[in-house]
Amino acid sequence: MRRATAFVREALQDNDEDFTSGPIARALGLLAIPMMLEMAMESIFAVVDIAFVSRLGTDAVAAVGITEALITVLYGTAIGLGVGLTAMVSRRIGGNDAVGAAEVTGQAIWIGACLSIVIGIAGVAYARDLLEIMGASETVVEQGVGFTEVILGGSVTIIYLFLLNAAFRGAGDATVALRSLWLANGINIVLDPCLIFGLGPFPEMGVTGAAVATTIGRGTGVLYQLWYLMNGRGRIEFHFQYLKFNLALTLRMIRVSLGGIGQFLVATASWIGVMRIVSIYGSSAVAAYTIALRMMEFVFLPAWGLGNAAATLVGQNLGADKPERAEKSAWQAAKYNAIFMTLTGVFLIIFAEFITGLFSAEPDVVRWGTSCLQIMSIGFPMYAIGMVVVQSLNGAGDTTSPVILNLICFWMVQIPLAYWLATETTLGPNGAFAAIVVAESLLTILAAILFRRGTWKRQTV
Secondary structure, eight states: OOOHHHHHHHHHHHHOOTTSOOHHHHHHHHHHHHHHHHHHHHHHHHHHHHHHGGGOOHHHHHHHHHHHHHHHHHHHHHHHHHHHHHHHHHHHHHHHHHHHHHHHHHHHHHHHHHHHHHHHHHHHHHHHHHHOOOTTTHHHHHHHHHHHHHHHHHHHHHHHHHHHHHHHHTTTOOHHHHHHHHHHHHHHHHHHHHHHHHTSSSSOOOOHHHHHHHHHHHHHHHHHHHHHHHTTTTSSSSOOGGGOOOHHHHHHHHHHHHHHHHOOOOOHHHHHHHHHHHHOOOOHHHHHHHHHEEEEHHHHHHHHHHHHHHHHHHHHHHHOHHHHHHHHHHHHHHHHHHHHHHHHHHHHHHHHHHHHHHTOOOHHHHHHHHHHHHHHHHHHHHHHHHHHHHHHHHTTTTOOOHHHIIIIIIIIIIIIHHHHHOOOOOOOOTHHHHHHHHHHHHHHHOOOOHHHHOOGGOOOO
């Protein structure tokens, strides 16, 4: 027990560990522990928001849910860019090129700035239209438009939080990413009830208050990231000179990242498609799906953190010209993730009704939310392996293969199957939930086949 506690403490501290040598389990643990906690911190944003907003009623929850479904496109873009950044930084760190890693990070900062301006302006201008397109009722639009405007208008905080953390993860400085989210979440948890309900001197802003609190929290986390990066304290030896625009390097990063952006946009857009199908059954079904997704995020993001650890190990070991060690790292991470998510899935199946009831007392919401959690939890072991394998491909710089897999599994299988099961059978919304399990399981099988072929070992970034 003491050894385990000491190892966790070591993993949460800055270190100079060489992840391309020594036991794979140790390297994976040192990276995975802070990365899993980092992703758990990210999921807390959504859980905290929905916990407070649920006190405002079903329409308020639906407003947040529909907005969050829209924002998954933004998440997909930011995460996709982060995929390319992690692959390029980790490859250079593995090859002992800290200056190269800093130059790549500098170009990512420029890309993030341009993207934030475009999304921020468009998001504020078309917030109401976006909610209406998603099938929100008039009352949901009125409650949610402020939330949507603030979240999309403050997209710079989301983009930079993901981008800079991707750079730190690729370098192996996972604890920096974790601390930035600790700070961001702490501020969000304090401000959420104050701004939603108007506690003390704070104005009562309702649903919009949750967006303001989240944006302020994320913004503070970004400021911490920039402070750490500019001080050159970690593995990335960053200085202001690396902010000089480099067109060739920027285009190279965009090329590597396009696959990452594409795969996440395809995947997240499919979740929006499922939300649109579920909305056929009204606000109760949407609220139930929203609550279930928050719980799923709470599990998926830590598991995704283990996938991020695998991606870093794959990238750094390829940079050190150790492809076999890279492959072993990925499969070992997949094994650990499968154990973690299987246990979590069993827990959610048993306590699904209790968990849903914590967020809503309405019978229809509890009924649909319970079935959604139970159905999707069945596929957890498959999701676990798929997450790690896909992230390992990304870490190697092969971002194109996952795009193709996502198109097949999510748009050729999941959406048509979800619509048919939800509208042409007696399953109702449960049909849409079951389609998610089928599509995610198929993705895992196809990804594992591609990974075993080993063509990713020859990828250049």
